[in-house]
Amino acid sequence: MTAFSVALLLTAFFAFRHQLGRRPGVLAVYFALFMGLEWIGEHYFIPPGAFGSEIAIVCLVLSVPFLVATWVSQRRTGSDDPSGS
Secondary structure (H helix, E strand, C coil), rough: CCCHHHHHHEEEEEEHCCCCCCCHHHHHHHHHHHHHHHHHHHHCCCCCCCCCCCHHHHHHHHHHHHHHHHHHHHHHHHCCCCCCC
16 A cells, blocks of 8 residues: 555656646556556565555645646646646
């Protein structure tokens, strides 16, 4: 669950930072990349129990403002072009 939460937070951050909210394919690739890296790290490099469920909850909660900000940003600009030009 922690790997999913961290991947979701990182994907939400990238969606907001790079205005990728209207490109679900790119977001899916980012999420898969982050999820894979987190899963590998969790299973091979991080000791068991190092990250509890609290980390997962914090990451899930922190992803909400980024998702809302991405949605609001797109609504305010009204542009279909994610590059902003």
